[in-house]
Structures are given as structure tokens and as C-alpha cells.
Amino acid sequence: MKLVFLMSSLILAASTVVTDSPNEEPDDLSSYKTESVLSEKAHLETLLFHNPDAEPIAIEDIHVLELEEEVCYGFDTSKYLPSNFNPLKGKHDLDWSKIDLVELDEEVNLGFDTKDYLPKGFNPYKGMYKHARCNK
Template sequence: MKRYFLLLMLSVVSTLTFGVSLNNTDPLNDYLTAEIERLELEQDLFGLNQADMEAYSIAAIAVYEIDEDVEIEFNTVERLPLDFNAKQGLPNIDWNNFKLFELDEELENDATEGINIIGS
């Protein structure tokens, strides 16, 4: 009887050990493998190669701001509370706590570019 019990316990322990060893995966390793595969796929699809890419200065990037008029197709007054007053808290503001800074901007005058002046 002791032999059968010992054999049963040994088989249970070996089965549990085998099952645990199958599920012993490292999540960090799985994540890194997936990231490497994603980067390789992006490189194959888009032809991005880090060695071929040049470093650019942020100052070399030109940003153009487009001022667009916003057209709201409904009456905004209907969405406000009946007793709404936009200037209600205005006297409570301590304007001495604010520091104003004026930023100097260099403007380039391109207005004369491309204009032919007659007589010169």
C-alpha cells in the first residue's frame, strides 16, 4: 500500500513539475521579442533605417500656423445658463500678481520679393 501511495505522489509531483515548466515564460522577453518584430516589420514596410537617417536640428523645422475662422452653426447663447455673466469674477482678479513678458519677434519682409519695379 505504501508503494502505491509513493508511486501516486511521485506521479503527481512529476506532472505538476512538468506543467509548471511549460508555463515558465518571461513576460519581459515576450515584450522585447514583439517590439523587435514590430521594428523589423516597420523597417521592411517603410524602408526606415536608423543608420541612414540624418539628425536634424529642431530650429531647422519650419512651422506655419494657419489662422482659420471657426464657424459655429448654432447659437451659443442658448447653451449658457440664464444668469451667466462673463465679467462676474473680473473685479476679484488681482492684476498685480501677473507678470507680463514681451517677446521680441524677428519678422522678415518678403513683400518685395518677386515684384518687378518699372524704371529701375
């Protein structure tokens, strides 16, 4: 795990040095030191991804730490909430089968008449309800 962290840090550092160089791009690419950068990148990738001495890491060995940060508002929130307040009360009590969802149709005003830009006799629903016929 330390090797993976070290190699990824080195690759990040190497790519940062390459991309954030203040030098302007030269007209002649032969004077640019791309070969040394590419060889260093290839060396780091070989160490990171093709190291035969490194043992594979089991997924059970990876531990994720979740840090819980305390939020400080600078005042006591309990003074402004009802007594016995529970923010999670009723969270899972909704019965979605009893709730009617209503979609409101909103009129869209584009600011111009769309009929002026469509062919004569245009029907957007033409052919929508044709059913395939089966020959027996």
C-alpha cells in the first residue's frame, strides 16, 4: 500500500512538473527534453504496475476511515427546536402507493410562431399509432 501511494505521488509530481512549466513551447521540438520525461514516466509506470516483487493487496486489507466532523454553528440549536425533536421521525413512513403524483403541464412560449418554420400539413403524430398487420 505504501508503494502504491509513493508511486502515485511520484507520477503526480512528475506530471505537475511537466504541465506547469513556465517555459513557452519552442518552435523546434527537437530541443525539447521529451525523451527524458517519457523515460522517467515509463520507469515510474513500470515500478507501479509491473513490479513482480509487489504482492497483490486483498480487498479485505483495505480499511476506509470515515471521519465525522462536528459542525459548530456558534449557538445552541436546541433552543430553536421543539422539545423531543427527532429529525428522522417519519422518514420511512411514506406509502407511495397512496400518493397521487401529478404532472403539471406548463405552457411553453418560445416567442415566435412555430408554424412558420414547419412544412405545410405537418403532423408530429403521423404514423405514431400504426399497427403492424399479420398475414395469416
